[in-house]
Amino acid sequence: MKIFILFLSIFSYTLSANNLDGKKVFETYCWGCHHQTATSFGISFSEIASKRTKDEIKAYIISPKSMYKSFGYKRTVMTQFELTDKEIDSIVKYILLQKGK
Numbered sequence: 704m705k706i707f708i709l710f711l712s713i714f715s716y717t718l719s720a721n722n723l724d725g726k727k728v729f730e731t732y733c734w735g736c737h738h739q740t741a742t743s744f745g746i747s748f749s750e751i752a753s754k755r756t757k758d759e760i761k762a763y764i765i766s767p768k769s770m771y772k773s774f775g776y777k778r779t780v781m782t783q784f785e786l787t788d789k790e791i792d793s794i795v796k797y798i799l800l801q802k803g804k
């Protein structure tokens with residue numbers, strides 16, 4: 704029985720980690736400066752999605768400080784976050800979903 708409960712909790716943990724959605728990451732960390740389609744303090748996610756690749760977006764989120772020059776910015780004011788790989792993957796997916804909106 705104990706083994707079964709252990710198995711069940713590991714299983715549901717993995718499930719919730721896989722389902723972690725980008726919208727939540729967006730609302731928690733990005734919304735103050737980026738919106739989905741409207742320009743806010745930073746450019747909109749739909750604009751980012753239309754001009755950047757998945758890898759570029761990922762690299763920028765991981766380290767705006769090492770990426771801003773190659774993206775054409777004179778300086779960076781974007782927060783550098785401590786996100787997990789899963790959170791980064793889900794937010795990148797979420798940004799790309801805004802493409803063409």
Ligand code: HEC
Pocket residue numbers: 728729732733734735736737744745746751755760763764767771774776778779780781782784794
């Ligand atoms: C404090 C405000 C702020 C927050 C919070 C913020 N950003 Fe930014 N972001 C900016 C600004 C301003 C820029 C423009 C360049 C710069 O300052 O780094 C930018 C640029 C970017 C770019 C590159 C844009 C391009 O030209 O392609 C990406 C990608 C990005 N942000 C994603 C995110 C994501 C994802 C989050 C949430 C995890 C986030 N940002 C949170 C302000 C912010």
